[in-house]
Amino acid sequence: MTLDEAIKHCEEAAEKQERASSFWQKGSKTYKNCLECAKEHRQLAAWLKELKAYRDKSQERESCDEIWERAYKEREGKKHREEAIKALKEIRDMMMNSDDWESMRRLIDAVTMGAFAIARLNEIDYGKTESEDKND
Helix, strand or coil, X not given: CCHHHHHHHHHHHHHHHHHHHCCCXXXXXXXXXXXXXXXXHHHHHHHHHHHHHHHHHHHHHHHHHXXXXXXXXXXXXXXXXXXXXXXXXXXXXXXXXXXXXXXXXXXXXXXXXXXXXXXXHHHHHHCCCHHHHHXX
């Protein structure tokens, strides 16, 4: 039974008990029992509605927290990508000014690793590939 179903059940039970009380003589024990049962079901329905409101607020807060966390990750991921791209451009400039082939080979390896790092950041932070990132 869901919370909504329990609330509906309590409200229906209260109505039935109120209707049932009308069949009994006012002031009789059965009459009083029916009204007491109806009152208790109304109280239970009110408590269940309160519980539902707390749960709904809690879920709203969790979704807000998730939004903030995602925004933070996106901002941090963008920052890391920008830093990686800047470093790759610096390495490229160093390659253009180098006559030493061994240094150039190491720089090419570094550029390759940097490109893989950027692609991996896209996958981790956004769940996107580099081509999807360019479309945004």
